[in-house]
Amino acid sequence: MQIWYMEPYPCGDRRMPHHVFPPKVIGIDTLQSVTGVTYFKVDIDNTVAMKKRLTCIRTERNKVPAEIVVLDSETIPNLNAKLDDLYEPVTLDDEQVVMVTDGAMYYDIEYEDSEWIRILVERGDLIIIPKGVSHRCTTTPKDYAKIQRFSNRDVIQG
Ligand SMILES: CSCCC(=O)/C(O)=C/O
Numbered sequence: 001m002q003i004w005y006m007e008p009y010p011c012g013d014r015r016m017p018h019h020v021f022p023p024k025v026i027g028i029d030t031l032q033s034v035t036g037v038t039y040f041k042v043d044i045d046n047t048v049a050m051k052k053r054l055t056c057i058r059t060e061r062n063k064v065p066a067e068i069v070v071l072d073s074e075t076i077p078n079l080n081a082k083l084d085d086l087y088e089p090v091t092l093d094d095e096q097v098v099m100v101t102d103g104a105m106y107y108d109i110e111y112e113d114s115e116w117i118r119i120l121v122e123r124g125d126l127i128i129i130p131k132g133v134s135h136r137c138t139t140t141p142k143d144y145a146k147i148q149r150f151s152n153r154d155v156i157q158g
Helices: 028-035 047-061 079-086 153-157
Strands: 002-005 038-041 063-072 096-112 115-122 125-129 135-139 144-152
Touching: 002 028, 028 038, 028 096, 028 115, 047 063, 047 096, 047 125, 047 144, 063 079, 063 096, 079 135, 115 125, 144 153
Parallel strands: none
Antiparallel strands: 002 115, 038 125, 063 144, 096 115, 096 125, 096 135, 096 144
């Protein structure tokens, strides 16, 4: 996981890092205090540790695994159209819990009007985006990410 302030009006390939100049990298504490986003490292290679961590997060937040999303330019013919959708900022009324199980992608968090912090999330990174926080996401130049999303248990069970 790496986190940085994005240049104000990024143009061109959205998969580039789009750092401010000079680059301003921040840590998870600043991420949390500026955006409210929480970060956990999940040890995916240790099944027991992973289950423990995920059970804890899911129980505390009343979540269930909802879907696996794969973004892969090699297997998804219309990936660009999907990425266009994912790059449209959204503000949701439920917190978003997402974990990268393979590959990498960017989550951009809007912390002030049109001011963005970019998070590079990789395998084993789990982030929680609070409800009401504007965000968008996209792939890195490798165009490959596999994500596990968790949703509110009550919404899934109806
Ligand atoms: C990688 S697709 C999942 C999109 C997502 O996680 C999100 O939070 C959309 O609001």
